[in-house]
Each structure stands twice: as C-alpha cells, then as structure tokens.
Amino acid sequence: MSVTNAEYKKMTEKASPPSKKIKNCVWAFCVGGFICSLGQALRTLFEYLGLSETEVAAAVSVSLIFIAAVLTGLKVFDKIARYAGAGTLVPITGFANAVVSPAIEFRQEGHIVGIGARMFGIAGPVIVFGTIASVLYGLILWIFRLV
Amino acid sequence: MPKRIGRYTLRLENSPAILSYAAVAGKKEGLGPLGYEFDKIYEDTTAGESSWEKAESLMLRDALSRAIEKSGYTPGSINYVFAGDLLNQGIASTYGLRDLGIPFFGLYGACSNMSLSMTLASVYVESGAASLAACATSSHFCAAERQFRFPLEYGGQRTPTAQWTVTGAGALVLAEDGPGPFITRTTGGRIVDKGVRDMTNMGAAMAPAAADTIKNFFDDTGASPNDYDMILTGDLGLVGSRLLNELLKQEKLDIGERHRDCGILIFDCENQDVESGGSGCGCSAGVLCTHILNLLRDGGLSKILFCATGALMSPTSSQQGDSIPCIAHLVEICANRPQ
Structure with a gap:
C-alpha cells in the first residue's frame, strides 16, 4: 500500500462521520438539567421533612444513587444514557451506574473475583483521583489559612 | 496439489x-x-x-x-x-x-x-x-x-x-468432491497497520488490510474486478467500505459496484441502531453461510471473492496506546468447478 500513515489519517477523518455534537449537547443539557432539578426537589422535600443541613446533602446523594442503581439493574439506564451522554454521566448518577453495571456483569464469575474484584473497575480511577484532588485542595486551603 | x-x-x-x-x-x-x-x-x-x-x-x-x-x-x-x-x-x-x-x-x-x-x-x-x-x-x-x-x-x-x-x-x-460451490484460489493476508488507534473505528483500521490482500490477489493472478459478480469483505462497515474503495482506486483498482460488505448486509444500518454496521467473526461467517452460499448454489452468483477482515489488537495493547494491526485473508469461490 503506497499510502502513508499520515495520509491515511486524513482519509479516515474525512470518511468518518463526526458525532452529532449539537444534538448530544441539547440532550445532555435537558437530561442533566432534569437530574439536577430532581436533586433540588429532593432537597426541598427533605428540608420540609425536617432533616438537618448535612443530613439533607447525604439524603439527596443517596436517593439519586439509589434511583440510578435501580434503573441500571432494570436495564433502562444505558438506554437513557445512549441519548443523554454527559447528562447522565456527569451527575452522581453516572458514578452509580459505573459501579453497578460491572457488578451485574461480573456476577457470573462469583462474588469475590467477580463482583468484589470488578465492581470498581470503571469507578476506581474516579475514587483514586478524586481522593488525590481533595487532599490537594485541602492542602491549598490549609496554606491560605496559615497566611 | x-x-x-x-x-x-x-x-x-x-x-x-x-x-x-x-x-x-x-x-x-x-x-x-x-x-x-x-x-x-x-x-x-x-x-x-x-x-x-x-x-x-x-x-x-x-x-x-x-x-x-x-x-x-x-x-x-x-x-x-x-x-x-x-x-x-x-x-x-x-x-x-x-x-x-x-x-x-x-x-x-x-x-x-x-x-x-x-x-x-x-x-x-x-x-x-x-x-x-x-x-x-x-x-x-x-x-x-x-x-x-x-x-x-x-x-x-x-x-x-x-x-x-x-x-x-x-x-x-x-x-474433495460435491455439488459445490468450490474454492479455487486463496490469498493469505499480511499484517497491515496504518496507525489507527481508535477502537471505535475498526472499519477504518481494517480497510488497508483488505485493500492490501485484494490488490495482492489481482497482482498475482492477473484477474480483474470485472471477472467477479461480487467482492465481499468481512466487516468493514460503512466507514471502512468507503476507505477500501478509495485505497483501491489509488492502486488503480475499481471494485465499486461489485463490492459488498457483510457488516452492511447483515443489519439495516439506518434503522437497527448499529451505527457503521456489524462486525465480529459471526458477521462474515453468518452472511457467507446463509445468503452468499445460497446465491452461489441457486445460480444468483457465479464467482466471488470473499475477504474477511480482522483487527488483531487486544484490550492490553490498546490501553498501552498501541495502534491496531489488521489482517485480511481471501478465498475465491466459484459456483462451478473451472474446466
């Protein structure tokens, strides 16, 4: 084949249809916005029920995680996410799905080497780098308070 | 022999x-x-x-x-x-x-x-x-x-x-003998890697391998695409098929209307939500061992080239950032035994 890798890269880019960015953004905005509104509605509800500030924050997260986990188990979440994209991925729902979906998938390999070992295969990096980031921010905050 | x-x-x-x-x-x-x-x-x-x-x-x-x-x-x-x-x-x-x-x-x-x-x-x-x-x-x-x-x-x-x-x-x-169709010529493929790294664009990765094998077959045999009713690739999909045609045109081979791809034939690409088409070993095997061999047996086709394509990466090589080496092997299948 006489074509060089660089030439072929250009040919590939030309032949490959791009992702529908505007459509994806609109979907992500609407679904992501809906999830955030749902979170706000839950917050108002829990405040009305008399939960304290910290309890409300935890209860909202737990509720959204629960809903996302159940929808993943019912094989509905991935169908919504195919259209919603970042709309379901970015909120805490995406994190719940990333933990529950491998847990379901790898149960065939048993509870220990299947569910236990593979459950955090996708979410693991989020936890690792999330923890590192929070340590760094804590450090920055501590330095500013010293000054 | x-x-x-x-x-x-x-x-x-x-x-x-x-x-x-x-x-x-x-x-x-x-x-x-x-x-x-x-x-x-x-x-x-x-x-x-x-x-x-x-x-x-x-x-x-x-x-x-x-x-x-x-x-x-x-x-x-x-x-x-x-x-x-x-x-x-x-x-x-x-x-x-x-x-x-x-x-x-x-x-x-x-x-x-x-x-x-x-x-x-x-x-x-x-x-x-x-x-x-x-x-x-x-x-x-x-x-x-x-x-x-x-x-x-x-x-x-x-x-x-x-x-x-x-x-x-x-x-x-x-x-050794039977009603046919018959395998008359084969071309073994080389590993071809044009630097594609995108695991979600396998058609583009595999198209150069298919082009290489098809070109080698025509160079070796002196045959021309016009001698065939169909030149069937394995699973290039819509994107890979487009690229295969372009690559072969650069080599002065026009397979154009004779080209079909199992990945496009097996699904209704517009309405079955499969994006660029089907893939996998079962794609080319499924299409060949139903539709195509039926046509060769019933007289709908008389002579075809079947060139299934494979991407030889693994999840490990991809995670390590390597490009996708690909391969295509070709068999010539005729409805009747050549005299």
Whole structure:
C-alpha cells in the first residue's frame, strides 16, 4: 500500500462521520438539567421533612444513587444514557451506574473475583483521583489559612 | 496439489467443494435483512446457558453440528475442524467443540477467522491430507463487549463509526468432491497497520488490510474486478467500505459496484441502531453461510471473492496506546468447478 500513515489519517477523518455534537449537547443539557432539578426537589422535600443541613446533602446523594442503581439493574439506564451522554454521566448518577453495571456483569464469575474484584473497575480511577484532588485542595486551603 | 501463483496466492487445482453449510444468530440479527436465511435464531442472549460465553460456545457447536448433519456425515467422519473466535484463548471454540471428538486446529485471526479457516482447510482437502474438513467461527455481542469494551449496562454513548458485534456462528464442511460451490484460489493476508488507534473505528483500521490482500490477489493472478459478480469483505462497515474503495482506486483498482460488505448486509444500518454496521467473526461467517452460499448454489452468483477482515489488537495493547494491526485473508469461490 503506497499510502502513508499520515495520509491515511486524513482519509479516515474525512470518511468518518463526526458525532452529532449539537444534538448530544441539547440532550445532555435537558437530561442533566432534569437530574439536577430532581436533586433540588429532593432537597426541598427533605428540608420540609425536617432533616438537618448535612443530613439533607447525604439524603439527596443517596436517593439519586439509589434511583440510578435501580434503573441500571432494570436495564433502562444505558438506554437513557445512549441519548443523554454527559447528562447522565456527569451527575452522581453516572458514578452509580459505573459501579453497578460491572457488578451485574461480573456476577457470573462469583462474588469475590467477580463482583468484589470488578465492581470498581470503571469507578476506581474516579475514587483514586478524586481522593488525590481533595487532599490537594485541602492542602491549598490549609496554606491560605496559615497566611 | 495447491500451486503457488505469484507471492501470495495459491491455486487449488482440484477445487475443494463446499459440501454443506449452516449459520445461527441472535435476535437482533434475526430482525435484520438476512434474518430469514439463518438456520436458527436464538431469541435469548444467553441461549438458555448461564453465561454469554457458554451461549457463544453453544451457537458455534450448533452451527457446526447442523453443517455436518446437512453433509450427510457424522462428526466422526470429519478429519479436522479449523475454528476460532474472539474470546480470550478461543474458549468459544474449545468449549463448544470439546465433545465432538474431531481433531481441532484452534485459530486466531480475529474477525477474519472464516476466511482464515477456509484458506487452511481448503489446502488440507486439496492436498489429500483430509477428505472432509470443517470450518467454524462465532462471536457474541455481550461476550465481546465485556472483553473489549464496557459492561453491557454501562451508560456510554456509541460513536457514529462504532460497529455492532454480531451474535452468531457459521460453519461449513469442505470435501474433495460435491455439488459445490468450490474454492479455487486463496490469498493469505499480511499484517497491515496504518496507525489507527481508535477502537471505535475498526472499519477504518481494517480497510488497508483488505485493500492490501485484494490488490495482492489481482497482482498475482492477473484477474480483474470485472471477472467477479461480487467482492465481499468481512466487516468493514460503512466507514471502512468507503476507505477500501478509495485505497483501491489509488492502486488503480475499481471494485465499486461489485463490492459488498457483510457488516452492511447483515443489519439495516439506518434503522437497527448499529451505527457503521456489524462486525465480529459471526458477521462474515453468518452472511457467507446463509445468503452468499445460497446465491452461489441457486445460480444468483457465479464467482466471488470473499475477504474477511480482522483487527488483531487486544484490550492490553490498546490501553498501552498501541495502534491496531489488521489482517485480511481471501478465498475465491466459484459456483462451478473451472474446466
């Protein structure tokens, strides 16, 4: 084949249809916005029920995680996410799905080497780098308070 | 005996006959344009088994058993089976075939397995090393997704260049003599890597390998695309097919209207949500062992080139940032034995 890798890269880019960015953004905005509104509605509800500030924050997260986990188990979440994209991925729902979906998938390999070992295969990096980031921010905050 | 022509091609003077063939598929493939031609459609993704891997093994065994049954022989009369699949260590083939007791050659050519197995089996039959040899291959959407990509229920978006791994299996039996169609020439493929790294654009990665093998075949034989009713590639999909045509035009070969791709034929790409088309070993095997061989048998086609394509990366090589080496093997299939 006489074509060089660089030439072929250009040919590939030309032949490959791009992702529908505007459509994806609109979907992500609407679904992501809906999830955030749902979170706000839950917050108002829990405040009305008399939960304290910290309890409300935890209860909202737990509720959204629960809903996302159940929808993943019912094989509905991935169908919504195919259209919603970042709309379901970015909120805490995406994190719940990333933990529950491998847990379901790898149960065939048993509870220990299947569910236990593979459950955090996708979410693991989020936890690792999330923890590192929070340590760094804590450090920055501590330095500013010293000054 | 096989006779070498040029650097890459073998002419099979006795032209081994495709005695029988069969293919089975999953529900989505059953709803596709070729669905009615499959020997069996499995409505359930696990086919009643406890895992997708076991389901794939079952499908491979089923396709081969049906092909052998149609040939009028029993598994005990088959000299060798050449088989492979996409799963690690080829477990769909090994577990699927372990109870049949046929001497087994396990192959890995990724999605090129069907033409790879036919290339090897036809030489065995041609040379007299086997009087009956079988070829089989399979793939399963769910088993492939979890090995190569994400869990099934993970909420990700598919890119427009992505392809859908076919759930299904195809098998055929080759004999020294029979009603045909006949395998007349084969061209072994080289590993071709044009630097594509995108695992969601396999058609683009594989197109240069298909172009290379097709060009080598025409260079070796002096034949022209006009001599064929169809030049059938394995699973390039819409994107890869476009690129194959362009690459061959640069080499002064116009396959244009004669070109068909199993990945485009097996699904209704516009309405079945498969983006660029189908892929997987079961894609080319399924289309060949139903629609195409039926057409060759019924007189709808008289001479074709079948060139299945495979991407030879692994999840490990991709995670390490390596590009995707690809391969394509070609077999010439004729409805009638050349005089």
